[in-house]
Amino acid sequence: MSQVQEFDSIVVGGGFSGVHQLINLRKLGLKVRLLEAGSGLGGVWHWNTYPGARTRLPNPVYQLSDPDLWKDWTFSEKFAGREEIQAYYKYVDQKRDLSRDVSYNSNVVSADWDDAANRWTVKTEAGDVYRSQWVVLCVGISAKRYVPPFQGIESFKGKIHHTFNWPKEYDLEGKKVGIIGTGASGVQVIQECAPVAESLTVFQRTPNLALPMRQVKLDPKDEEKKKKTLRQYEFSRMFQTSSGYLKEVEPKLAHEVTAEERRLVWEDSWDKGGLLFWTSTYADILFNDATNDLAYDFWKEKVRERIIDPEVAEILAPTTKPHPFGLKRPSLEQNYFEVFNQPNVKLIDINKNSISEFTSDGIKTSDGTEHKFDVIVVATGFDMITGSVNAIDIRGQDDILLKDKWVNGVRTHLGLGSAGYPNLFWVFGPQHVLGLSNAPSSIEPASNWVVDCIKYCRENGVQSITATNEAQEAWNEQVQTYGNMALFHKADSWYIGANIPGKKREMLQYAGGIPTYVKAINDSAQNGYSGWVMKKVGA
Template identity: 60%
Template sequence: MSDVQEFDAIIVGAGFAGVHQLIQFRKLGLKVRLLEAGGGLGGVWYWNNYPGARVDSENPIYQFSDPELYKDWNYSVKFPDWREIRQYFEYVDKKLDLSKDVSYNSRVVSAIWDESADRWTLTTEAGTVYRTQWFSLCVGIGSKYYIPPFKGIETFKGEIHHTSRWPKDYDVKGKRVGVVGTGSTGVQLIQDIAPLVDHLTVFQRTPNLSLPMRQEKLDLEEQKKLKDYLYPIQFGRRLQTFSGYLHDLDMKPTLETTLEERTLAYEDKWQKGGFHFWIGSYGDIFFNQEANDVAYAFWRDKTRARINDPEMKEKLAPMKSPHPFGVKRPSLEQSYFEVYNQPNVDLIDVNKNSIVEITPDGVRTSDGVEHKLDALMFATGFDMVTGGVTAIDIRGQDGIPIKEKWVDGVRSYLGLGSATYPNMFWIYGPQSPAAFSNGPSTIEFTSEWIADVIKHCRENNLSHVVAAKEAQDAWSEQLQQIASMGLWTGAKHSWYMGSNIEGKKVELLQFPGGVPVYYKAIMDSAAKGYEGWVFKKATTA
């Protein structure tokens, strides 16, 4: 084990949140180190390089809002892929010389609080030990990947990969490929590899109610013109919309519109593409089942028109919705539904023909059929929202691991920190808006809030700050109350609710009240002297 390395602040994770936090901590003059499990910046965009991987937030808002960064950067398309986002992080790194404060290939396995010293001790997988006063978790919501424990998986003679660990330069051409899972990752992968493989077998549990992306190339000269006058307005607008995107929910009740008005509005959102039909349309789809049914019917009819086979229509866009529309994050697709018109593509509904076992030669389903495969790809997602936090053995003032505490439900205050874990914060994590929002929109103001509370402590000779239990219980209860007003529980297998992981507590894991409400809550706490937080005065030598 190496000697202990001392820092004012340690950040874990080098995606948008970790990079922004590093920039903020530098401004405070802190001695800071960012620990990253991977070999480069980018977070999910470092790990996810499977065919088709691309962001579903449209530009210009999927980047940092600092003019010094965006003035010299231009994306080529509205929805960039993983390669271009990696290039963006490389650009930011070079511009700000970030890597000098980053330790790559440094997976943190434990974080232990020392109450007598008001310090955290962090240990990496390699045995490197760090001590720090401030500890910021920027592990995101999708860092712990998940493969279901299928019988016989170890016997498969072909290649098995989870999409988040896609092999470099792996070629699927001419192979018989199986894909398990049709979430956002599955949709992106399937539509990209279907034209290349010899045969594709997709194992679907729940149809993905995907929306048309409407990808566009971006004009370089037009971007340059917009940066001076429009970009600042657009970045400012993010705090005013429900989801931190540039479009917002229409709060007029769906059923108070005429058929003609509603249809034209739906058609407009549909043609605009992206998430306009989801979080740019009528807001009552999230809590009014009848309004939700109307939206689903429009989606269904649009989608079925793209599918040739009647049986396939029912599998992919059933007449009756498999769950309320929009209570699971839709994927954005470009050619997904047309894939199933190809003769070399099979779609297995595992609700009717479940996966019994993985065999040496493929996958056997409950109807007795063995689907012969050369490669098996798991697009089975992640232990979302909480998994990246609970994967680390984090022990606070009472010595109890946070993983044990959250067995019966997540507890946080303002989606920023948790009682008995002083000086530890997280960004874009449990009980924050997280994936209910555009990532950078909420990441930036949350990161700035954390920097401000640290500055407050340093200026007032305070050695630690921790969420009060009463405040955290009230926040967690409020979140679940808001959730109970909506249709979220209508999705049987939803990572929003944690129900995609066997044995995980079923509860809404993210704040569903919208970005403006969340922003007001954390800023009100700060304005009232950080109401709901408990401070400890530093002892003088």
């Protein structure tokens, strides 16, 4: 066994939340180690190297809000590509000298709590062992890929690539390509693949109700001017809106305005692009079926005018909505729907013509047709929200694995920790405000809370702190109540765990919006960390 390495705190994961934790725990004077499974920082942006990988979140808010970091950094596009996001992480690394406290290629496989010593023992796949008083999981929500159990998949003689593990220096030019899945990564690969592939066959289960990105190049001079005038207000504003974007929802609901006003608001958001049509028009899109129907009809009208073949249009934008609009997270697209007008692109609706099996040469569908490919792209997503945490064997005070406790339902207090697992926090994880918001907008308040909590404990002789069962039951009730107020349970989405067979269907994130969430976690802290039980020195 490797020699045990002692630290005050272990941070697991090197994305936005892990980097934010490392920077701020250092300021407390803690001896900190960040364990990152990859060979560099970036979280999903380290792993997502597939063609077209790009954020759906706009700049300037898709970066850390620290002025000392953003004043010397300028993105070149409104929606940054993977390469530029990686460059940003390298910039932050150099600016803050982060790598001296990072162990790369360190995939954490277990964490065990010693109640007598008030310490965690953390082990990596490589056999390294760490002990610390505090562990903060910053593993994100999309680090555990999912591949359905396709019959005969091992028999295919060509290449198979999941979008999460794209090989270096591999392109699709001139190849016969099959893509399974039309989620966010599927849409991006399809857009890149269609112009260069000999042929492209897309296997769609659920239409992607994608919104227009409206990508633009950013003028460096304009960006520098904004840094001196507007930027500080933009970063402050993103913590004040429900979604973490700069524009809040309309003050009235859709049914409270005239059809003409509603149309103009929707046209404006459509023209500006991004997720604005979803996040920043009418709140009742998410909880009123009639309003949701109107939103879907608007979307369908806009999309169908871009598709030539009526049969293809019916698959991509069905007459009857496949699920409530916006209750599966919309992707952003640039020319996705035009792709299906190309003669080298075929679309298969697997609800009507399912995938029967993989063959040595490709995929056979239920109509008996064998589709031959050089490469098959599996864009089938992830075990979202809980999968990243559950990938680690975490044992608390009762020596029971956390993932076993969650089989019949996730329980956390404030989306920050779980009863019986002292001094273990996660940022941007289960029952957090995450997937319904801009990531940094929801990460930073929670990360600050964790840092402040550790600071409080150290200053007040607290050896350990853990959520109470009563508090996490109350929080779960809030999470489910907000979920039930909206239309989430009418869509088979990862928001409720429905994308993974056998996973319990439940609301997995807090849908009350960022300001309400921030108030909840701050109220707990200001009330002496209500909902948490502390063990003090000598107790």
